[in-house]
Amino acid sequence: KAGVTQTPRYLIKTRGQQVTLSCSPISGHRSVSWYQQTPGQGLQFLFEYFSETQRNKGNFPGRFSGRQFSNSRSEMNVSTLELGDSALYLCASSLTSSGDIGEQYFGPGTRLTVT
């Protein structure tokens, strides 16, 4: 099976712009989670989608949003970019349906740099 793919891999944006990142999960995986990784804060959970519904949300401002499509592919959007949004954004998929997070399969990440 193909692994989790994320596009684009690298992105440079200017403050105030918006950005959309894409994630394609492993075939058959219905849960997709997004994480932000920075040197200072480490890995922080953004949100999780399951069957097109947001099931969990981390402690991030409303500028961060996401969605999941019927084929389980997911996108996340960050509006009005700030310098502090520069990070590695990781997407992970899993087979979990309910009650148990289980093993997460991570994509290679999108490196976002905000200038």
Add this chain to the structure above:
Amino acid sequence: SQQGEEDPQALSIQEGENATMNCSYKTSINNLQWYRQNSGRGLVHLILIRSNEREKHSGRLRVTLDTSKKSSSLLITASRAADTASYFCATDNRGNTPLVFGKGTRLSVIA
């Protein structure tokens, strides 16, 4: 916010030696997982241990869990240069709660 705290933050050993990393957490958990991350890339799942398990093995990896002390350890035996990476523990509670990661241990294995 971080649930798990790995110790040490960084570890440097010679090839062939064993590496031990520890993880402490604050609240009751459902599962505890360990992941590896090579520099700036995606995470790779290593092992999952449930709250009712005390020890688990996978190849050269041995994970222990002590729920009374809210701690776990990851032992890598006979380390190789290819084991050089950051290692993270992650915990979850019951009821569809998300994984919460620690800040990781950076392991350097010198050939």
